[in-house]
Amino acid sequence: MTPFAQHKRFSLGGGTPLLLAGALALWVGGRMMPPGLPAEGLLWVGLGLIGLGALLPWVQVREVSLPWLGYPWAGLLLGLGAALWMTSRFVEADALSWGALFCLIIGLPWKRTEGDADNGRAGLGLGLSLAAAMAGYLVLAQLPWGADLAHRPDTSPSPETQAALEQLTEPVEAVGFFSPVSQQGSQAMAYLDQAGAVSPRLKVRRVDAVALPQEAQRLAGGPLANGVVVVAARGSHQRLWIGEGDQAQSALSRMDLDFRGALEKVSRPRGELGFTSGHGEWPLRRGSPRQPGEPDLSQERSLVGLEMLAQHWNLSLQELEPGELNALPQKNPALLVILDPTARFTPGEQQALDRYLAQGGRVLLALSPVTPPRPGGMSATDSRPGTAQPLAGWLAGMGLVYSPAPLAHSRLFAQQTFQAADHGRLVTVNFPPHPAMTLLRGDPNRFPVVAQASGSFHWKAAGSSDHPAAHIQGLLSAMPGTWAETAGADWTQDPRFEPAGDFWLAATLAFHRKEINPRGFNPVEQRKNTPSGETFGGRLVAVGDPHIIAGALLENEGNRALFTQVMNWLLEGTPYGRPLPRPIPSGDVPVIHRQDQDWLWFYLPVFLAPLAWLALGRWWNRGEG
Amino acid sequence: MTSPNPRPKTMTLSPVWLIARRELAGLFASRAAWWTGAAYLFLTGLLFNAMALGPGARPSSVVLESFFTLASGLTLLAVPLLSFRLIAEERQTGSWVLLETAPVTPRQILWGKFLSVQGFHGLLLGLTAYLPALVFLHGRVAPGHLLAGYLGLGLLAAALTGVSLAASALGRGLLTAGVFAALGAGGWLVLWLAAPVSAPPLNTALAHLALYQQHFPPFARGQVWLKDLWFYGAGAVLGVEWAAVVLRQQREKR
Numbered sequence: 001m002t003p004f005a006q007h008k009r010f011s012l013g014g015g016t017p018l019l020l021a022g023a024l025a026l027w028v029g030g031r032m033m034p035p036g037l038p039a040e041g042l043l044w045v046g047l048g049l050i051g052l053g054a055l056l057p058w059v060q061v062r063e064v065s066l067p068w069l070g071y072p073w074a075g076l077l078l079g080l081g082a083a084l085w086m087t088s089r090f091v092e093a094d095a096l097s098w099g100a101l102f103c104l105i106i107g108l109p110w111k112r113t114e115g116d117a118d119n120g121r122a123g124l125g126l127g128l129s130l131a132a133a134m135a136g137y138l139v140l141a142q143l144p145w146g147a148d149l150a151h152r153p154d155t156s157p158s159p160e161t162q163a164a165l166e167q168l169t170e171p172v173e174a175v176g177f178f179s180p181v182s183q184q185g186s187q188a189m190a191y192l193d194q195a196g197a198v199s200p201r202l203k204v205r206r207v208d209a210v211a212l213p214q215e216a217q218r219l220a221g222g223p224l225a226n227g228v229v230v231v232a233a234r235g236s237h238q239r240l241w242i243g244e245g246d247q248a249q250s251a252l253s254r255m256d257l258d259f260r261g262a263l264e265k266v267s268r269p270r271g272e273l274g275f276t277s278g279h280g281e282w283p284l285r286r287g288s289p290r291q292p293g294e295p296d297l298s299q300e301r302s303l304v305g306l307e308m309l310a311q312h313w314n315l316s317l318q319e320l321e322p323g324e325l326n327a328l329p330q331k332n333p334a335l336l337v338i339l340d341p342t343a344r345f346t347p348g349e350q351q352a353l354d355r356y357l358a359q360g361g362r363v364l365l366a367l368s369p370v371t372p373p374r375p376g377g378m379s380a381t382d383s384r385p386g387t388a389q390p391l392a393g394w395l396a397g398m399g400l401v402y403s404p405a406p407l408a409h410s411r412l413f414a415q416q417t418f419q420a421a422d423h424g425r426l427v428t429v430n431f432p433p434h435p436a437m438t439l440l441r442g443d444p445n446r447f448p449v450v451a452q453a454s455g456s457f458h459w460k461a462a463g464s465s466d467h468p469a470a471h472i473q474g475l476l477s478a479m480p481g482t483w484a485e486t487a488g489a490d491w492t493q494d495p496r497f498e499p500a501g502d503f504w505l506a507a508t509l510a511f512h513r514k515e516i517n518p519r520g521f522n523p524v525e526q527r528k529n530t531p532s533g534e535t536f537g538g539r540l541v542a543v544g545d546p547h548i549i550a551g552a553l554l555e556n557e558g559n560r561a562l563f564t565q566v567m568n569w570l571l572e573g574t575p576y577g578r579p580l581p582r583p584i585p586s587g588d589v590p591v592i593h594r595q596d597q598d599w600l601w602f603y604l605p606v607f608l609a610p611l612a613w614l615a616l617g618r619w620w621n622r623g624e625g
Numbered sequence: 626m627t628s629p630n631p632r633p634k635t636m637t638l639s640p641v642w643l644i645a646r647r648e649l650a651g652l653f654a655s656r657a658a659w660w661t662g663a664a665y666l667f668l669t670g671l672l673f674n675a676m677a678l679g680p681g682a683r684p685s686s687v688v689l690e691s692f693f694t695l696a697s698g699l700t701l702l703a704v705p706l707l708s709f710r711l712i713a714e715e716r717q718t719g720s721w722v723l724l725e726t727a728p729v730t731p732r733q734i735l736w737g738k739f740l741s742v743q744g745f746h747g748l749l750l751g752l753t754a755y756l757p758a759l760v761f762l763h764g765r766v767a768p769g770h771l772l773a774g775y776l777g778l779g780l781l782a783a784a785l786t787g788v789s790l791a792a793s794a795l796g797r798g799l800l801t802a803g804v805f806a807a808l809g810a811g812g813w814l815v816l817w818l819a820a821p822v823s824a825p826p827l828n829t830a831l832a833h834l835a836l837y838q839q840h841f842p843p844f845a846r847g848q849v850w851l852k853d854l855w856f857y858g859a860g861a862v863l864g865v866e867w868a869a870v871v872l873r874q875q876r877e878k879r
Contacts (some may be wrong), residue, residue: 022737129866133859134834141833142853149769150686150847591678591688591764601678605670605756610663617659 003272148253162261165199168267172202172233174217179226189592191255231262238262271315271576276334278322279340286602292471296412305554313576325349328356334576338365340546342388350394362570366546369455370404398470402506404455405484407503408491412479414450421490426451430477436569439559440481454545456503476506505544541566640729644737649744662749664796668699669753685764689757693845697781704782705810706747708789712736713802729735731872735865741787747781770847777844780857788862792870
């Protein structure tokens, strides 16, 4: 019987628990103690425990053994300690604890039987192997030896980039700052030279930032290191970080996308989404602190998502003061947004809107439903009490009538509060044939649009419009079976007064220039023609619930897709009409699976493949019961 | 003390293959392998649909990266479950004596068992290959991306098998082996949590030592780095060698 077995009770760890406690105390004391507690003291306690733990094995020389894990455990601790010790570079208290552990373990007296000596050597060997493995890793981690197998370096401009280059109307500079011997610089410049060959407006140069620092100052407004491409035009610039080492591989592999994005940003004018204010609209920025009892709508009405989406068109959000409506042609926002007004617009302001539209302006108008008087006092939290909706009259004058009664559906709605009012949170995949809805109509079930509480639109009878030239179309319809809560918002259908019908949740108005010009307005020149020669007039999109195109619901894929399509349609024919390229890696394409391919994408992997595997197993083990 | 059975000092390949084949044959004769495979395929298919493809039209490379990330989660679960019982179960059923008295070294036994788990896991991975193939056909991805992703999954499985085999050798029964495997694999996995609460440069060391965070995502993105190959390879070898030393020590004690 070995001494280990005889003295098992007394040799539990041979000081190892003390050692580990000491190391832990050092680590905790040094790193995790909250401020104010005696961390320094704990460090010294840890060191003391380590010392005691190291001493104990020597006192119990014959009895010492590590617990049931045996010497391999010691070996592993040894290796880990050594690896951490090396990594810590001898400087921290943590390193001290691991160093102490390392010294202790190699100092452990091995028992003198032949087998134990072998085991000791094996454990030591394992520990040293671990240390060597970690040291090897440490060296390899410093070396850029690897390959990106997912992408290939972009050696020539893609068709999309070539199209962007061909549409340049002003000179653009692309300057590569690379040292003369940089191989990566040569690859980047080869790409830029090909881009320069596509458009004479793109001037490409290679500059050594060390030799000509003033060039960096001129283009980028500050010093630059080598390994950067600067794309500059219209007084603005974009930097592409390429690098000059092996790390440049990754940047070169996506250079086409990055370059195209930079090109679009510097060559396209920055525009603004002009938000009207002063009529109770959603605030562009957080306003005064909320009063007690006032609901917190900051999240629900957050415009952060809308702001991020607008960046795809190089547009930023700008609030227009109430008096600035009259100066619309001068302010000339890319798009005017009227988001849920609750106060009336003055006749002067309505005329200003008329003029703006007549001059080819683009307007996105979102109205809220108005709660009709209802029995029982049941709360409908998402629609506003009242009887009228500002701008509804102005809209009706153009042939589009807004019915402010909130819509509801008995089955198709978004369950949120488990109250009856949830019936007003409509979900729809009913997309009328409209040029803006091609994408959503292609795969409607992929893009369900959600409303919080919506009114509806319908077309005013022909001949009764002040603007007979307006072409009105439904953009988004409620699902069949929807009714309007005209007889009181109790969220249950009264078939006598609330028949189900086909309701538009959003509609568009389009004016043609030839039909507007006779009114005597001067068109804004930059909106007059598109590159294809097609003429465009003013456009307006009216939405029956602001949450459909703004706020928290914009996180829904369907609402986001709708917003994107609405923006594309509204901005068509303007300098902002084409969205900037999305961050899809160059050479990549989106994976689109349609509903009719569900058997391939869903049923095959989820059900058929596991069943086939089980059937194979049954066949394999046939005859074995 | 000398060993009662003299064993060959050098490791020859054929016993390793024999043990691997025996293990695989045993696996396929049991229902567990088939049900494990079916569950693996079902979960992979479900996660691929729900999370990798997502609701919108995502770029092919993003779908593929998500697929490999999700598959790595299943690997993290499946491989320790397959591996921890390899020795502990033999001990429990009494068949370990047969292996131990056979003219093979502990190292050969362990590498044979290691290869059997790699073979079975590789087969499961192979069965999921039609999912990235769908992306390959309906989108546009580089074949190298597929190769890198599967290489990463195989290496992750190898490292997990190593540590689970060591746990299996340390445990006296299935339960303790399972607990050790969970502690070993889980502890290695969550080592990165200690990094943010440590001071430099120890935090960097801990982050690098963690099983997943710094090492697998590059594979999922289609990037193969030598340091990650080394890390997982060394983890697998050290795990198996640790188990070999443990087995040897246990045999000497008897």
